Amino acid sequence: xxxxxxxxxxxxxxxxxxxxxxxxxxxxxxxxxxxxxxxxxxxxxxxxxxxxxxxxxxxxxxxxxxxxxxxxxxxxxxxxxxxxxxxxxxxxxxxxxxxxxxxxxxxxxxxxxxxxxxxxxxxxxxxxxxxxxxxxxxxxxxxxxxxxxxxxxxxxxxxxxxxxxxxxxxxxxxxxxxxxxxxxxxxxxxxxxxxxxxxxxxxxxxxxxxxxxxxxxxxxxxxxxxxxxxxxxxxxxxxxxxxxxxxxxxxxxxxxxxxxxxxxxxxxx
Numbered sequence: 001x002x003x004x005x006x007x008x009x010x011x012x013x014x015x016x017x018x019x020x021x022x023x024x025x026x027x028x029x030x031x032x033x034x035x036x037x038x039x040x041x042x043x044x045x046x047x048x049x050x051x052x053x054x055x056x057x058x059x060x061x062x063x064x065x066x067x068x069x070x071x072x073x074x075x076x077x078x079x080x081x082x083x084x085x086x087x088x089x090x091x092x093x094x095x096x097x098x099x100x101x102x103x104x105x106x107x108x109x110x111x112x113x114x115x116x117x118x119x120x121x122x123x124x125x126x127x128x129x130x131x132x133x134x135x136x137x138x139x140x141x142x143x144x145x146x147x148x149x150x151x152x153x154x155x156x157x158x159x160x161x162x163x164x165x166x167x168x169x170x171x172x173x174x175x176x177x178x179x180x181x182x183x184x185x186x187x188x189x190x191x192x193x194x195x196x197x198x199x200x201x202x203x204x205x206x207x208x209x210x211x212x213x214x215x216x217x218x219x220x221x222x223x224x225x226x227x228x229x230x231x232x233x234x235x236x237x238x239x240x241x242x243x244x245x246x247x248x249x250x251x252x253x254x255x256x257x258x259x260x261x262x263x264x265x266x267x268x269x
Contacts, residue, residue, distance in 0.1 A: 005098070009087040017083025018054040020115060021076055024122050028131065042070035054080040079122060086114040093254070102152055109148065113141045113197060117247050120190065124243035130186030135193065139164065142196035163195035163203045170207070187242050194250050202253045205260040209249030214242060 026033050037046045045067045051057050058077045065072060090111035096103025116138045124130050142164065150156050171188035195203035218240060252258060 013083035013087035017080035043068035135189035138193035142193040159200040163200035167191035167195035206249040206253040210245040214245035
C-alpha cells in the first residue's frame with residue numbers, strides 16, 4: 001500500500017513539476033500561465049503533446065528541440081524530478097496523511113510549501129530576485145500550518161509565532177545596514193515562511209546551515225577556479241542568489257529535525 005501511494009505521489013509530483021516550470025518561465029513576462037501553448041524558445045515552434053511529456057520527452061529527444069535541434073534547458077527535467085521528490089517527501093513527513101483529516105491537510109500544506117520553494121529557488125537562480133507573490137504565498141501556507149497546529153494540540157507554541165518575524169528582522173537588518181549589498185529584501189521575506197513553518201529553534205538551524213553551506217560552496221567554487229586558472233566566474237564581491245542556500249538549510253532542518261540549540265546544549269553538558 002505504501003509503495004503504491006509513493007508511486008502515485010511521485011507521478012503527481014512530476015506533473016505538478018511540469019506546471020511549475022511554466023510558472024517559473026512565464027511569471028512577470030506578460031504571458032498567461034494558464035493559457036497558450038508551449039513553444040521552443042529558439043525556433044518558436046508550437047510543441048506537440050508528445051513533446052511535453054515530463055522527463056520522457058526530454059530523454060527521448062536527448063535534450064534537444066525536434067524541429068531546430070537547439071538545446072533544451074536542464075531546468076525542465078530537474079524541476080519535474082524535484083516535484084517527484086517533493087510529494088512523497090510531504091507524505092512521509094505528514095503523519096496520518098490520507099487516513100486522518102488533519103494529517104491530510106498537513107500533507108497538502110507541506111506539498112504546497114515545497115512547490116513554492118521549488119519555484120522560488122529556481123526563479124532566484126535565474127533572475128537573482130524573489131518575487132513578493134511567491135514569498136508571501138509561502139508565508140500564507142506556513143501560517144496555515146501554524147493554525148493547523150492549534151487544532152491538533154489545542155495551542156500554539158509562542159516561539160513559533162515569533163520565529164517568522166524574528167528571522168525576517170534578522171535578514172532585514174543586514175539588508176538595511178548594507179543597503180541591499182549583503183542581502184536582498186526578498187531573502188528576509190523568504191525567512192518569514194521558514195520561521196513560521198519550522199519554529200524558532202529549527203528556523204535558526206536552517207539559517208545557520210544556509211550560511212555555512214553558502215560560504216562553503218562559494219569558497220570551493222573559487223578554489224576550483226583558481227586551480228584551473230579560470231578567468232571571470234565567482235568573486236568575493238559577486239552577486240550570489242542566497243535563496244537556494246536558505247532552502248537547502250530549510251530542508252536539512254525539516255527532514256532530519258536538526259535542532260542546533262539542542263545540539264549545543266548537549267555538547268555543553
